[in-house]
Amino acid sequence: MKEVASREMWRLKTESRIKWKEIGWYLMVIIITIPFIFPLIWILTAAFKTQAQIIASPPLWIFKPTLNNFKSVFMEQNFARFLWNSSVVAVASTVLSLLLGLPAAYSISRYNQRALGVFILVARLMPGISFLIPWYILFSKIRLVDTFTALIASHMLVGLPLIVWIMLNHFDGIPRELEESARVDGCSIQNAFFRIVLPISGPGIITATTLSFLFSWNNFMFSLVLSTNRTKTLPIAIYNFVSYAEVSWGNVMAAAVVIITPAIILTMIFQRYVIKGLTMGAVKG
């Protein structure tokens, strides 16, 4: 009897200790997480403040939100147009990169063309600014400077290597037996690729697509030189608010919200795949 009681007490004691430990652990997770999202939350609130409220010190936590910043972002600066431009460039460069990159990755994987793989990877290593002047000359010569085509091609140089490398890893993981049995049934290699390999590559393709889109969406340097008024993308357009006589911080923050939100929504939807893509280089499988 006595023994049972003490055992019971011991169990309760341990349980409460575990509970406290549990709470402490959750607290730690919260402390770790907050710094990573706090700046983004601050940007979001600043987008609804007036200029004077943003630069107020100490910072204002409670204020009457204003929509003026978003008004000037969409009415005065025509951000709808820039959103459209960014989307066109990101979607087209991603789709084209997929069209070019999927067969290439497959061939590199199946025929062990590793040299080509490394060659494509070098594109990721080059400092971006060394491309700018040569590209401009190249595109001028073929009269493409004023078009989306030039911008899309430049963004593909980021997207394509990414897609090739992600898909290369993915194809490496698909057992060859699948295609071989299809070949025995008289299927050609290209048909096996289109009918057997691609349909089961959904996760890999989603990963590659999402990342390629995000990198194009966020690209600043290439768009800086290759975009003109008709093709200006969002990261360049945010500088519209940094003018000769003043910086409208409220507008900058509202523009930042407009730029970042689609990226965040995309990340939320495809979270699993984004993580996979970003961590892939280091962990096999």
Place this chain on the structure above:
Amino acid sequence: MSAKKPLRVGQLIEKNIKWLFPLPTGVFIFLMMIFPVLYTFYVSLTDWDMISGGLISFIGLDNYINLLKDPRFFNAVKLTLYFTVLAVGVEVILGVFIALVLNRDFRGKNIVKLFLLLPMVATPVAIGLAWTLFYEPTIGLGNYGLKLLGLPPSQWLGSKAMVIPALALVDIWEWTPMITLIVLAGLASLPQESFEAAFVDGASRFQIIRYVTLPLLRPTILIALILRCIDALKTFDIIYVMTTGGPGFASETLNIYAYNLSFNYFRFGAASAALVALFTLVLACNLIVLWMRKTYEM
């Protein structure tokens, strides 16, 4: 005969598939990359600038020799390495630590992972502009936070000593989560037996981490580290937006130096030489990656 004919195109494709599949990619990369690379290399051997009238003549290795004579170049190399080592170092330590904390199943794990992802996918230009305001010594959040903690204020981007750590902090904010996520993925793939064995031997939690987990994770961490190094060496957007290399030249990394040379001073020859130097640095990093992949059979 009649059965063969429609197959011919298909057979032709199949026979040459080794070439046909990678060809478009190869051609594209060649046009978009090899041409610029060759061009950059060629320009680095000329005296092309806009200042002396624009006539181009071949001057051999003079640009490289001048580069070696320029204290700003060495300053840039030093700062590039300093920034990279500082940022990536902290990212790895912090990232591994956070991963070890998060390495268990819990409610809301996916939300926490999502929060960690956001700094990485948020547009760097927008982020840079916001951090510039945080770092404003008088009205910014940075010093307000320090004051709340009872710490002395900092000059942040306004001090030669603080500017690189302050920029590195932004990089750390953006990229620590990547290390965390990589390590989390690595942890998930570790063999359970080693942990069980250590547990049976009565090892403490700390001992398990120190003697079992970390050694097993070493290849993962190393690769993550080098991937980060490659990107950190090339960091551009954030420094361009926040300091453009200042105060003085205290945050002028190689990328910014080359940018200043080409797009502010219009000395394309010298700029190209600096770019070749940066490329060599990044390439060296990558060779290490490839070598590691081989060594660790990854």
Place this chain on the structure above:
Amino acid sequence: MVTRKHSTQIIMITVLLVVVMSISMLTVGAARRRVTIRFVAANHPFTDVIKPLIPEFEKETGIRVDVENYEENQLTQKLTVEFTSGASTVDVFMTRPLQEGRLFYRNKWYHNLNQYLSAPGWDWADYPKSTVEAVTLNEDIYAIPIVTEWKTLFYRKDLFAKAGLKVPTTFEELEEAARRLHDPANDMYGIVLRGQRGAAVTQFSSFLYSHGGDFIKDGKCVIDSPEAVEAFKYYGRLLHDYGPPGVTNMSWPQAQALFASGKVAMWADASVLIAGIIDAEKSVVADQVGVAIFPAGPAGAKPFQVVPWSVAIAAQSKQKEAALEFLKWATSKTMAKTAQLGGLTMARNSVWNDPEIAKHIYPGLAESARLTGPIAVPYDRPLMTAVTEARDAIGEVIVTAIESGGKADLASLAKSAAAKVDVLLARAGEGPSK
């Protein structure tokens, strides 16, 4: 089944591609039909003024105008890359004569405007001589001035009244006022000036001139003269002792934000920047801004007054006639009046002599313009081709001066900066004539 699903995907992708491509082609195609000129502008209040009026111009002339605008440094970069490649499609562009004038002129990127100046109604005589000189090289006029700006001292009326101070008229009084109003414990700083490497040079210039120094003399950089070293010392001491923290990373946006948030008592910078501190939406001290003339140094008061922006026609433009029509319209007297009423300070004389317009100018600003004009120096940076690189070299001395409070060995630093600038002068063939 798999095949069908797959071919649907392919069709969708193809359709999407075709749509995207044809959109980009269409936009280009549509633009080419009529005479269309491409106007590349800066993010500047002037652009904000003329942009909404362009449809009127298009209706009147049948010329279509494509406007695009960029932040000032991005603008220079974009233009340089385009002109360098030799395949630019720019027709008309905004340009900074002091910053890039010599560079662009030397590379023959400007179309010479001399032959058009007598065009009826344009009234070239309406421009003050100093502004005409600003856009002239070798007697070629390469651009039309738009606005002027000059060094001004902004101060907080309320703080000066409370402390019983009068507006400083000499450097001693300026330092004294900064000292009296400096109260860092309560987040109040005496004075802010630009401290960021290259950006600081233009605002340092007035301090340099008023100490009796200059940037270049007879093709040699004289930034190491004893007068110049004194100026470095003064500038450094002022900001080190009575300036806000982090001043060495401050260009005008940071300085403006500080003044607008009520954290500094004085700010000396270009007159155009007043816009951001007298608007109650953007500034908590909007009703307390005083405008004063730049105080006098050992060599008197020598503030700069410059033409920061002008409009030019690109030499390679294939539609020069249409471009000229637009240029005339954009720099016309009527346009100048509209812009002046919109708060800008235009280069034309007529806008300053019109009493109707004068009523709308911020009190004190017109007065400071009137007083500054006769004593002004018409440049705020070294007059040379490699001006950005020279600014960076000189700016480094300013940064060290601020960090050390003027106590570092500025003489030898200035000497090595001068040597660097001399190399740049020689490279561009602008060195001393033998």
